[in-house]
Amino acid sequence: MGRGMGISALDWNDIPLLLALARAGSMSSAARDLGVDVSTISRRVAAVEAAMGTRLFIRSNRGYEPTDAGTVFIAHAERALGEVQALQAETRAEGEGISGRVRLTAVNVLFDHWLLDHLPALLQCHPKLDLQLLTDNSNLSFTRREADFALRLAQPTQDAAILMRKVGDIGFAVFGAGAHAQVLPERWSEQPWLSYGEELDGLPEMRWLSELGIARRILRVSNVTTLARACEQGLGLALLPCIVGSRQGLKQLGAPVVTRELWLLSHRDASRIKRFRAVSDWLAELFEREAAALRGT
Amino acid sequence: MGRGMGISALDWNDIPLLLALARAGSMSSAARDLGVDVSTISRRVAAVEAAMGTRLFIRSNRGYEPTDAGTVFIAHAERALGEVQALQAETRAEGEGISGRVRLTAVNVLFDHWLLDHLPALLQCHPKLDLQLLTDNSNLSFTRREADFALRLAQPTQDAAILMRKVGDIGFAVFGAGAHAQVLPERWSEQPWLSYGEELDGLPEMRWLSELGIARRILRVSNVTTLARACEQGLGLALLPCIVGSRQGLKQLGAPVVTRELWLLSHRDASRIKRFRAVSDWLAELFEREAAALRGT
DNA sequence: AGCTGCCTTTGCAAAAATGCAAAGATGGGA
DNA sequence: TCCCATCTTTGCATTTTTGCAAAGGCAGCT
Numbered sequence: 001m002g003r004g005m006g007i008s009a010l011d012w013n014d015i016p017l018l019l020a021l022a023r024a025g026s027m028s029s030a031a032r033d034l035g036v037d038v039s040t041i042s043r044r045v046a047a048v049e050a051a052m053g054t055r056l057f058i059r060s061n062r063g064y065e066p067t068d069a070g071t072v073f074i075a076h077a078e079r080a081l082g083e084v085q086a087l088q089a090e091t092r093a094e095g096e097g098i099s100g101r102v103r104l105t106a107v108n109v110l111f112d113h114w115l116l117d118h119l120p121a122l123l124q125c126h127p128k129l130d131l132q133l134l135t136d137n138s139n140l141s142f143t144r145r146e147a148d149f150a151l152r153l154a155q156p157t158q159d160a161a162i163l164m165r166k167v168g169d170i171g172f173a174v175f176g177a178g179a180h181a182q183v184l185p186e187r188w189s190e191q192p193w194l195s196y197g198e199e200l201d202g203l204p205e206m207r208w209l210s211e212l213g214i215a216r217r218i219l220r221v222s223n224v225t226t227l228a229r230a231c232e233q234g235l236g237l238a239l240l241p242c243i244v245g246s247r248q249g250l251k252q253l254g255a256p257v258v259t260r261e262l263w264l265l266s267h268r269d270a271s272r273i274k275r276f277r278a279v280s281d282w283l284a285e286l287f288e289r290e291a292a293a294l295r296g297t
Numbered sequence: 298m299g300r301g302m303g304i305s306a307l308d309w310n311d312i313p314l315l316l317a318l319a320r321a322g323s324m325s326s327a328a329r330d331l332g333v334d335v336s337t338i339s340r341r342v343a344a345v346e347a348a349m350g351t352r353l354f355i356r357s358n359r360g361y362e363p364t365d366a367g368t369v370f371i372a373h374a375e376r377a378l379g380e381v382q383a384l385q386a387e388t389r390a391e392g393e394g395i396s397g398r399v400r401l402t403a404v405n406v407l408f409d410h411w412l413l414d415h416l417p418a419l420l421q422c423h424p425k426l427d428l429q430l431l432t433d434n435s436n437l438s439f440t441r442r443e444a445d446f447a448l449r450l451a452q453p454t455q456d457a458a459i460l461m462r463k464v465g466d467i468g469f470a471v472f473g474a475g476a477h478a479q480v481l482p483e484r485w486s487e488q489p490w491l492s493y494g495e496e497l498d499g500l501p502e503m504r505w506l507s508e509l510g511i512a513r514r515i516l517r518v519s520n521v522t523t524l525a526r527a528c529e530q531g532l533g534l535a536l537l538p539c540i541v542g543s544r545q546g547l548k549q550l551g552a553p554v555v556t557r558e559l560w561l562l563s564h565r566d567a568s569r570i571k572r573f574r575a576v577s578d579w580l581a582e583l584f585e586r587e588a589a590a591l592r593g594t
Numbered sequence: 595a596g597c598t599g600c601c602t603t604t605g606c607a608a609a610a611a612t613g614c615a616a617a618g619a620t621g622g623g624a
Numbered sequence: 625t626c627c628c629a630t631c632t633t634t635g636c637a638t639t640t641t642t643g644c645a646a647a648g649g650c651a652g653c654t
Contacts, residue, residue, distance in 0.1 A: 010385060012309035027601065037643050042602060044641095052385065054392020055424045059601060060651085067422055069392035076384030083380055087373030088307060088349065095351020095366035124355050125364060324631065334613050339632065341611095358621045358630050 010051045014044050018056065019077045021045065022070070026063030098278045099128030105136045106151035109224040110170075114243045114294070122282050129275060142265055148276060149283070150265040160268075167264045167287040171242045171256030171296035172205050178234030181251040188253075192218040192236035194227055205239045208258050242296025256296040262287065307348045311341050315353065316374045318342065319367070323360030395575045396425030402433045403448035406521045411540045411591070419579050426572060439562055445573060446580070447562040457565075464561045464584040468539045468553030468593035469502055475531025478548040485550075489515040489533035491524055502536045505555050539593025553593045559584065 017034065021041065024030035031038040049056050056070035066074055106115070111133050123129060134140060134147055142150045143159060156164055176183055176191075183191055193214045200206055218236055221227050224244065231238040232249050245252045264283060270276035287294070314331065318338065321327035328335040346353050353367035363371055403412070408430050420426060431437060431444055439447045440456060453461055473480055473488075480488055490511045497503055515533055518524050521541065528535040529546050542549045561580060567573040584591070 010381070012312065012381065015309065015381065015384070026599095028599085038601080039603080039644080040642055046602095052388050052392060053425075054389065055421060056388070056392075058418075058421050062651095063600070067392075069388050072391045073384060073388040076380060076387065080377055080380040080384060083373060083377040084307070084309065084312065087312070087370060087377060090373065091349050091353070091366050091370040092351065094369045095349060095353075095364075121355075124352055128351065323629095325629085335631080336614085336633080337612055343632095356631060358628095360630070 010048065011044070014048045015077045015080055017041065017044055018048060018070075019074060019081060021057070021064055022066055022074045025065075029063075096128055098126040098275050099130070100275050101130040101132065102149070102275055102279050103132040103134055103147045104149045104151070104279075105134040105140055105142070105147040107153065107224070108135050109241055109244060110151055111135070112225060113241070114290075118286055118290075122279070125282075126275075126278060129279070131279075145267065148266065148270065149279065152263045152265060153260045155261060155263055156265060163266045163268050163270075164263055166261055167284060168262045168291050168294050169259045170262055170294050172208075172239050172258040172260070173242050173245065173256045173296055174237055174253045175228075175231050175240045175245045175250045176234075176237050176253055177232050177250050180234060180237055181253075183237065183253060185254055188212060188237060189214050192216045194219045194221065194230050194236045194238040196220060196227070197222055204258050204260055209239060243294060252296070259295065262294070307345065308341070311345045312374045312377055314338070314341055315345060315367075316371060316378060318354070318361055319363055319371045322362075326360075393425060395423040395572050396427070397572050398427040398429065399446070399572055399576050400429045400431055400444045401446040401448070401576075402431040402437055402439070402444040404450065404521075405432050406538055406541060407448055408432070409522060410538070411587075415583055415587075419576070422579075423572070423575060426576070428576075442564065445563065445567065446576065449560045449562060450557045452558060452560055453562060460563050460565050460567075461560055462581075463558055464581060465559045465588050465591050466556045467559055467591050469505075469536050469555040469557070470539050470542065470553045470593055471534055471550045472525075472528050472537045472542045472547045473531075473534045473550055474529050474547050477531060477534055478550075480534065480550060482551055485509065485534060486511050489513045491516045491518065491527050491533045491535040493517060493524070494519055501555050501557055506536060540591060542593075549593070556592065559591070 017030075020034055021027065021030040024033055027038050027041050027045075031041055034041075045057065052069070052073070054069045055067050056073055057064040057066055115133075119131070123131070136150070136152075140146050142162065153170065155166070156162070158164075174185075174188060180191060189212055191214070193209065193216065195209055195217055196203065196206060197220045201210070216236075219230055221230060224241065227238050228240055228244045228250065230236075231240065237253070239258065240250070242252065242256055244250070264280075264287075266276065266280060271280070314327075317331055318324065318327040321330055324335050324338050324342075328338055331338075342354065349366070349370070351366045352364050353370050354361040354363055412430075416428070420428070433447070433449075437443050439459065450467065452463070453459070455461075471482075471485060477488060486509055488511070490506065490513065492506055492514055493500065493503060494517045498507075513533075516527055518527060521538065524535050525537055525541045525547065527533075528537065534550070536555065537547070539549065539553055541547070561577075561584075563573065563577055568577070
């Protein structure tokens with residue numbers, strides 16, 4: 001260690017410096033090779049000799065020649081250099097192994113209210129990943145490889161080229177805020193409700209709402225974030241993913257009443273690619289760990 | 298190398314720093330252990346991660362944990378540390394092996410006009426030696442170990458405890474200066490002469506002078522340095538060791554006319570002691586290399 | 595004797611690193 | 625909810641290192 005480690009401590013940076021000096025045979029050559037001033041080399045050689053308590057080089061008009069002790073130093077320095085070169089190469093290789101672009105598509109609610117909280121851990125392990133989160137919409141084709149991974153809230157239709165696995169369930173529960181934060185289940189149907197537009201009537205959440213037989217639907221919106229914000233304003237009740245409610249000023253009014261399956265899609269050949277395998281494994285672990293939080297139980 | 302080696306070059310001093318951090322498990326512990334500020338550690342860890350192009354540690358409220366790449370780094374760093382520790386220990390041991398007091402006695406002329414020119418080479422090889430040059434005089438007892446080595450200009454009397462070896466010859470020639478710098482040998486006996494006092498009549502030089510049958514002895518002195526200085530002043534001719542004349546404003550007037558043997562004395566058991574053996578070997582090499590210069594041929 | 599090429603040392607300015615103090619973020623535990 | 629222990633970052637002062645320029649010494653060569 002250099003400074004802060006005592007006057008006589010060896011500065012490790014001087015090890016390659018003295019090696020270079022021994023190889024160059026003269027201080028002016030070594031100075032050129034290393035791009036440092038000759039007075040700097042003179043000072044640092046003197047500092048190393050002070051730290052070692054012995055002369056390492058004989059100076060002459062013909063340049064530098066190592067003493068016996070200098071020869072011992074240089075032999076060890078060469079081995080240390082080899083070790084440090086291996087350290088750098090293998091450390092970089094280990095870190096660079098997982099790098100490149102990975103595109104993940106999912107509904108925004110998964111990104112905004114859940115996955116983003118866990119990405120720092122992934123990116124700390126694999127800082128070279130170039131992760132792209134693509135909000136799912138009807139124009140995006142997974143079959144045409146416009147994404148590398150997809151998270152779907154229903155079992156997709158079978159496709160030989162696509163690997164599909166169920167990774168968990170996402171639970172939906174009734175949420176309210178303000179004056180609607182204490183409504184009992186038997187009074188739910190009498191309350192004002194917030195929901196999606198008619199184009200999403202096919203969703204399990206919308207079918208559940210229809211079966212409830214609600215009296216008043218006071219607001220229709222097009223995405224879950226807006227739905228959650230409206231509910232937070234106390235405008236009425238809403239059926240929301242449990243992961244949303246656990247993050248905002250919302251009150252979950254009861255156990256989940258709808259559950260949807262979560263499926264992870266990837267291209268079958270992706271497992272050959274290191275970064276895809278790493279992300280796939282990480283996601284599988286994450287879903288396993290977070291299963292209860294996703295279900296809302 | 299640290300500075301001057303590019304922004305992304307690894308600073309070798311950070312290798313033991315990161316090792317210490319891994320061992321301590323937290324930055325505050327490592328800061329205490331190393332005696333450096335936590336902000337310094339934070340900066341340097343970041344610098345190493347930049348140099349490596351990958352994260353090496355995961356930071357949490359529980360402290361630092363290495364990533365996979367960090368684990369690779371640490372494994373190599375431990376081997377590098379072992380190498381550098383061996384480098385320091387063995388370099389110091391090699392340099393410290395020849396140290397301690399060595400006392401050498403000889404006539405002053407050998408010191409002043411020859412040996413002192415060569416001592417820097419010895420002390421560069423063995424900077425820890427404590428070399429003492431003791432001018433020989435009748436009060437100094439080699440037998441009583443008042444010196445470790447002695448240089449004598451004649452074969453000493455035999456002594457079982459003392460190792461004696463002839464290491465060369467020293468030549469004496471006629472010298473003059475000024476008006477006496479061109480005197481031919483057949484005119485020598487007519488010239489004014491400088492010599493030692495009667496108490497040194499037994500010396501080979503004095504006997505030679507007596508056989509020459511000189512007409513005028515104008516000055517008697519007690520040591521060779523004074524004799525050389527008087528000759529240099531042009532006062533007369535003198536018989537001097539060749540090594541004296543080659544260094545001052547004196548002219549050697551012919552080939553050496555007297556030769557004395559040089560003997561090196563040491564105590565028989567001294568060869569067991571490393572520093573004595575090193576000096577003895579060095580002197581033997583020196584005499585071999587300088588044989589012609591000592592003879593004056 | 596003079597020149598050349600090397601090394602040593604040094605004062606001083608510039609650059610870089612470090613320490614200090616402080617503010618803020620975060621997650622776990624009470 | 626609050627507290628605690630950890631890490632991160634930053635501005636600024638201090639310390640250390642380095643670069644530059646210059647002067648000097650020394651040995652070999654011409």
